[in-house]
Amino acid sequence: MCDLHDPSDHDHAVRTGDGLSRRRIMQMLGAAGIATTAMAATADPAMAAASDEAAGLAAADAAAYTAPGGLAQDSDAKRTALGWLDRNASRITGLNDEIWEHAELSLREWNSSLAEAEFLRKAGFDVRFGTAGFPTAFTATYTRGKGGPVIGFSGEYDALPGLSQNKGAGEHDPKEYVHDPFAPGYGPGHGCGHCALGAAAAAAAAAVAEASRRHKLDVTVKFFGSTAEEQLIGKTYAVSQGVYDGLDAFLDWHPSTGNATGWGTSNAMTAVTFTFLGVAGHGGTPLGNKSALDAAVMMATMSEFLREESMAPSARLHWVINNGGDIPNVTPEIAEISYYVREGSVARVTSLLDKVIAVSEAAATASRTSVRHRITSACWNQLPSKAFAELMYDNMRQIGPPAHSADAQRLARELQSSLGLPESGLHDKVSPLTPPNPVFLGGGSTDVADISWQVPTVSMGAALAPVGSKMHTWSTASCAGSAPGHAAIRAAASYLAATAVDLLVKPELLAGIKEEFRKRTEGLTWKTALPEGYEPPMYEPPAWFLKKTGQSWPPENITWPPRRIISKEKFSSLGPALEPQV
Structure with missing residues (x-):
């Protein structure tokens, strides 16, 4: 995503036209040569659980598969949620732009986390900072009624080092240049688009809360503001501490170069x-x-x-x-x-x-x-959900791709020219839903994966960056704070909110998703991959942040100050001294 989490890196590869994905082409060319690897993979319980066979589903053939329709329902509650997003569009993109400007690194997102939390507090959520001991992690909760499902959303807000870039600039132009005569460099930037990720997810959570209020739908909406996604720290440790227990469904998205969802796994x-x-x-x-x-x-x-x-x-x-x-x-x-x-x-x-x-x-x-x-x-690798992906896809198909403006497409083509890519602009379709490739060829990783073993999880991508480009680049940072990012945010928030509302108005959909999850995890017990005695890395927050969020330092789950690493090595011996030559 982000680092590590780009849907285009996974088996549900994003297509930029009607042809085969890069992943599919690689599979066709190389499957015979890696058959041994494929057989070994099926013996691995975690990889086997990610296969359709684990859920009692016949392995779908890509050529024969047709995504089911009629899953996404046009309801009053959904119209209310989407209407709320339309009316609050400037606030939502404003949240993105504020986080983009801060460009704060992992574990130090002081201002960014506050901005996201305040957005949700104004939407009626109860906000608690310090989730799993992380100062910049928070959990925001909205509850209406009793006995309704518990729906989770994932929010992130950390930037990447060295990817500073002026928003809307079509060539490399760092916003923050670090002058050092011996080691020049660039400041941090949102080269993975987490400013957009968090803004759209928070907006979707607020829209679902509004729909539940207006239409008296019992639900608990939980938004998890997560730190340090770029280092896969925030969620993995929080899952091990039980933070995500008790959820019925979890919705995730990530900025991408295409508009797609699927049910592939990750590394x-x-x-x-x-x-x-x-x-x-x-x-x-x-x-x-x-x-x-x-x-x-x-x-x-x-x-x-x-x-x-x-x-x-x-x-x-x-x-x-x-x-x-x-x-x-x-x-x-x-x-x-x-x-x-x-x-x-x-x-x-x-x-x-x-x-x-x-x-x-x-x-x-x-x-x-x-x-x-x-x-x-x-x-862990991500546990997929075919039923959840099919519901998400039906909503994406009905809502349509991001409405990228002429200015957004112009910027995308300028960036492609700067990067030596074909000047095709931004992806302007919703990619067909296709089965994952039968041969897993690896790719990115995500700390959402650990959540997916606790609760049925769906992930999707919306086009924020130009076709052919990649996450973790200055070009993505340029788009994230300007027109391409704003359009992707509006689309992603709509996809997330619409899918979540369907779970409320059509409980049979949620029941089917949970049954698939039960089948996939049957006989397999998740255990954190973190080592025994693990203490997550942290930075001491500034005093003003602790005061504003009502926290004290240090949290109970770390040793502070950390143990110093000091060399006690001795000079290397060269052996006995040589006699002088006369």
Whole structure:
């Protein structure tokens, strides 16, 4: 999504025309070569649960499948919800623009979380900050009547580092340029569109609450403002603490390059940081120094050799050296390299992670440094819901694609030109609903996945970024704060609200969705992928934020201050001194 969560990366690949998706083409070309991988996957319980067979459904053939109609109902309650969205359109896009301007990084979304929470408070929700101990996470609840279903919505608001961009600019033009003569860079930006994600989801939750008030529909609407999605921290830990227990249905969306939903799965993932410790010394007299950076570079190099023989087509392995020293004439005493290890299930991630850890130990041995690692997050693959996706698709089909203006399409074509892509603009259709590919080829990950094992969950994407582009780019940040983002928000909020209202006015739909969930999870017990004793990373909030949200510091679930990481390594011996040559 976001990092990690882009529906176009999953099996319900977004199509940009009437042809086959990239995923389908890859499957057709490569299925024979990875048949062994496919057979191994079916033996994995978590991957098997994501298959249609687990729900007692016949594996659908893409060519023969036709999405059912008549699921989405035109009701007074739905018209009320959609009307509320229309009347409050400027407030909703205003919320997006405010969060876009803040562009706050994971775990530090002080102003962004407050803005989203205040929007919901004005809509009649009770707001409580500090969900699962995270200062910027909150739960907003609206209840009408007794005994109604509990419907959850997912909100996010964190930006990405280095993706600052002026809104509506058609070429790379950072809004915040970091001047440093030795290390220039860019400030943070909403290169994954979480400003839009949170704004549309909050608007949908408010619209459903309004429909329940006006039409006396019993319901509890719960909105979960989640921190640090880009690092897959906020929801994975919150699920392990029971935050999402008691829900009947959960609705999720993510900005994308197309308009689509589906019932494919995603990759499980573990994020891990390796810390190498050496001995500092003058670069001009390096003998006996121990370079932690050398160790990190060796690890990065050796881990690349895992790709041919240790990584299936569903696997992903990517890394960044996030601490490599400051100046060349001081041998780096501490260096850190972080990996995202992805595979089709937690068990398969563990197998690959063990190999990555072995590489770290080899690098430490070769460099005479020491190494330790800490897991910062871990999530499951997503459990799909065919029935939920079919209901969402019927609503998307009835409502139609985002109404992108001529200005929005012009910006998209300018961005495509800047990126060397065909100038086709923004996706202007709702992609057909098709079955997931029978051979899972991997892709992105999402911390919504852990929620999907607790409650039936549907995800969809709405076109915010140009066709052919990707999330996690400056071009997405340009769109997220301007016309393309505004249109995507209005469409996404409508899709979410309309689907949720159908669950209220047609309870048989919710019953069917829950029955499929029961079948998929039968005999399989979810257990968090986070390690025993895990403490989530956090930053200490400013005093004004704690006061405004009624929190105290630190929360009970972390050790504060954190334990310091200090090198105790000794200089390396060169052996006995050599006798001088005469």
